[in-house]
Amino acid sequence: MFRVLKTEGGARRGEMETAHGAFQTPAFMNVATAGALRGGVSAPDVKDVGGSVLLCNTFHLYLRPGAKTVRALGGLHRFCAWQGPILTDSGGFQVFSMKNLRAVDSLGVAFISYLDGAQLLFTPEYSMQIQGDLGSDIAMAFDECVSLPCEKSYARVSAERTLYWLERCKRKHEELKREGKLQNPGQLLFGIGQGATYADLRRENMRQIVGLDLDGYAVGGLSVGEETPVMYEMLDAVVPEMPKEKIRYLMGVGTPVNILEATARGIDLFDCVLPLKAAQHGNVFTFSGRRRLLQTRYIEDSRPIEEGCDCPACRDFSRGYIRHLLKADERLGMRLCLLHNVRFYARLMEKIRESLDEGRFSAFYAEGREILGRMAQE
Amino acid sequence: MFRVLKTEGGARRGEMETAHGAFQTPAFMNVATAGALRGGVSAPDVKDVGGSVLLCNTFHLYLRPGAKTVRALGGLHRFCAWQGPILTDSGGFQVFSMKNLRAVDSLGVAFISYLDGAQLLFTPEYSMQIQGDLGSDIAMAFDECVSLPCEKSYARVSAERTLYWLERCKRKHEELKREGKLQNPGQLLFGIGQGATYADLRRENMRQIVGLDLDGYAVGGLSVGEETPVMYEMLDAVVPEMPKEKIRYLMGVGTPVNILEATARGIDLFDCVLPLKAAQHGNVFTFSGRRRLLQTRYIEDSRPIEEGCDCPACRDFSRGYIRHLLKADERLGMRLCLLHNVRFYARLMEKIRESLDEGRFSAFYAEGREILGRMAQE
Numbered sequence: 001m002f003r004v005l006k007t008e009g010g011a012r013r014g015e016m017e018t019a020h021g022a023f024q025t026p027a028f029m030n031v032a033t034a035g036a037l038r039g040g041v042s043a044p045d046v047k048d049v050g051g052s053v054l055l056c057n058t059f060h061l062y063l064r065p066g067a068k069t070v071r072a073l074g075g076l077h078r079f080c081a082w083q084g085p086i087l088t089d090s091g092g093f094q095v096f097s098m099k100n101l102r103a104v105d106s107l108g109v110a111f112i113s114y115l116d117g118a119q120l121l122f123t124p125e126y127s128m129q130i131q132g133d134l135g136s137d138i139a140m141a142f143d144e145c146v147s148l149p150c151e152k153s154y155a156r157v158s159a160e161r162t163l164y165w166l167e168r169c170k171r172k173h174e175e176l177k178r179e180g181k182l183q184n185p186g187q188l189l190f191g192i193g194q195g196a197t198y199a200d201l202r203r204e205n206m207r208q209i210v211g212l213d214l215d216g217y218a219v220g221g222l223s224v225g226e227e228t229p230v231m232y233e234m235l236d237a238v239v240p241e242m243p244k245e246k247i248r249y250l251m252g253v254g255t256p257v258n259i260l261e262a263t264a265r266g267i268d269l270f271d272c273v274l275p276l277k278a279a280q281h282g283n284v285f286t287f288s289g290r291r292r293l294l295q296t297r298y299i300e301d302s303r304p305i306e307e308g309c310d311c312p313a314c315r316d317f318s319r320g321y322i323r324h325l326l327k328a329d330e331r332l333g334m335r336l337c338l339l340h341n342v343r344f345y346a347r348l349m350e351k352i353r354e355s356l357d358e359g360r361f362s363a364f365y366a367e368g369r370e371i372l373g374r375m376a377q378e
Numbered sequence: 379m380f381r382v383l384k385t386e387g388g389a390r391r392g393e394m395e396t397a398h399g400a401f402q403t404p405a406f407m408n409v410a411t412a413g414a415l416r417g418g419v420s421a422p423d424v425k426d427v428g429g430s431v432l433l434c435n436t437f438h439l440y441l442r443p444g445a446k447t448v449r450a451l452g453g454l455h456r457f458c459a460w461q462g463p464i465l466t467d468s469g470g471f472q473v474f475s476m477k478n479l480r481a482v483d484s485l486g487v488a489f490i491s492y493l494d495g496a497q498l499l500f501t502p503e504y505s506m507q508i509q510g511d512l513g514s515d516i517a518m519a520f521d522e523c524v525s526l527p528c529e530k531s532y533a534r535v536s537a538e539r540t541l542y543w544l545e546r547c548k549r550k551h552e553e554l555k556r557e558g559k560l561q562n563p564g565q566l567l568f569g570i571g572q573g574a575t576y577a578d579l580r581r582e583n584m585r586q587i588v589g590l591d592l593d594g595y596a597v598g599g600l601s602v603g604e605e606t607p608v609m610y611e612m613l614d615a616v617v618p619e620m621p622k623e624k625i626r627y628l629m630g631v632g633t634p635v636n637i638l639e640a641t642a643r644g645i646d647l648f649d650c651v652l653p654l655k656a657a658q659h660g661n662v663f664t665f666s667g668r669r670r671l672l673q674t675r676y677i678e679d680s681r682p683i684e685e686g687c688d689c690p691a692c693r694d695f696s697r698g699y700i701r702h703l704l705k706a707d708e709r710l711g712m713r714l715c716l717l718h719n720v721r722f723y724a725r726l727m728e729k730i731r732e733s734l735d736e737g738r739f740s741a742f743y744a745e746g747r748e749i750l751g752r753m754a755q756e
Contacts, residue, residue, distance in 0.1 A: 033708075035699065040418040040709035044694055065677065065702040072678040073698045081694035299443065300450040316422055316459035320451045321413065324443040330411075331418035331709055 002247040010266040013356035016247050018085040018137035019186030026263045026352050028345045029055040029271035035080035039338040043082035049311050050346030053085045055271045059094035067133035075135030075183040088136035090127045092143045124165040128172040135183030141169040143192040145221045155196035159205040162194045188215035197230050199237035206241040217242050218249040235265045257372040264365050275341035282326040284337050285344040290375045298323045311343035380625040388644040391734035394625050396463040396515035397564030404641045404730050406723045407433040407649035413458040417716040421460035427689050428724030431463045433649045437472035445511035453513030453561045466514035468505045470521045502543040506550040513561030519547040521570040523599045533574035537583040540572045566593035575608050577615035584619040595620050596627040613643045635750040642743050653719035660704040662715050663722040668753045676701045689721035
């Protein structure tokens, strides 16, 4: 299913096959929380600006409209009009971020719905069932994502629980497949390694997870508040434990420079809400730095967000116009910023893949980490 | 500039030339308040679904970003990326709708800005200057729009003031043109007739306005709360006073059936925020009635909003998906409803024009007023 086409240092250029076609790696997934990008951008819009994989949030779709409803409407692909690959997260991250979290034990997680106050229970089996109904191409195992900083003793218990849950996920996923209950019969299952900021725990947990022989492996629980060097340190520790022949996914990451650094360390797949969060505040990415379009310097600026960009925002509109929309609370403002940011990330990944194809990733990395790194600090 | 191509009963099929191309009448203008349709729809989006003329609000653009800024960014057409005809209203309607209206006299209107509390003065000359900077193809004269019901004595004073203001508008517009100060040298000027719900005042006011020989004539101050039959009665009274060889514009109207009825009475041009307001609440127009997508019956409905519609919402998405987006507060929900509604209005106008072209408007009218009329009462 995953093929490494080429390597350069730790970095890999690959191709991942799914039931809805192949995608090229390193790849960035756009977050379509409830089947659309928050900010008025549809799946076909994402395709138009070069997005290749969509990530949908199991937890949000489970609460609304419900996995059975998505299934009745033809599954996630038809639901949001995306013919390409879709990955669903497990719901774990959202459940553990909730204010109304009630209890975590080996059975699962009890919590209160933010929609109607109902007491709900999320278990590994239930996560598999929901993702099975949604019909994504890649399901993620249900994991516990601890907040950082985290005591080592709790990190150990939690990593062990995540492993135990993963075994149950795998069993349930195989059962659903065997019984023909998956909306998407070709759905894959990825495992998630945890271990907080403890290199030894991370390594041990990943080794155990890899023992379960899954379709891909993810590094979870990073980019949740720790210092960036700590994240890179964890990658340096854990990536060597991940099999070379399987795809490697760093969850929830990240800034352009994070992606570059993680690619250099052997990661193949990313997702992040940053393009959305930035757009929400009128911040747009360009290859010469980040622009804050709300700044007064853009009031009468008739140039596009980024010269040479082919996104719909840059093709038709000026910085001055988009700034005006943002100031006037016109929804089109965020939509245009978001379309540009999605295009920027797609172009960033294209550039990374090209540099790998042409054997000049190390030069691209050296140059990129400086320019993109500056951007992150702005 | 305006040519009547064909008539059937009172209804007219025409063509209006502007500095940015011709448009076919009867025509409906989409309201792009501050240079975009509220709900995340851009001018190029409007073009994609068959919109032909854009209406922008002078008052809103004057407050933000300011007419000089729009001019610095290349004028309204470049600003919002719309190559076709644009009409700007005069700001009168907004000024008179304001809570912080301070004083109305023959000089103009004083009011407090809702943005920064500044005391501002709007005059006929100022309205012309602002619209001259914006660079629309059609400028509207600054008029007083009274709220209904209105005493006849005030309606008379107000209609006379509107006439006096119109003379000043015309003088100022000619001066700006002569001095080369119009951003769009081919900008036209339309006059607006008032007279509240008094047929004799309406007729008299229109006769006087027509005496000033303008590029087009509008009926203002209707569809502001009066009963629909009263609006039709006013049209029956005033339209015969409007010259046959000039375009006739009914401002702020209306529902599909209003448009049909007014077309039958000889109106050529319309605008209304109804497609937006409806979309905001998940209400969509179809030729078999209005749908309220928030109704529970649509939860698992996998059909498009309207079978046979070619808009992006109907092409890609189900009623169930769009309902879900609306419930989940995803901005894409309103955007899709709005794209459909804009397409519906464009198709309605296409159907009206076709029926006129083919000499079967009266049959279309008889059938349409029943179906569309039912819709209005829902």
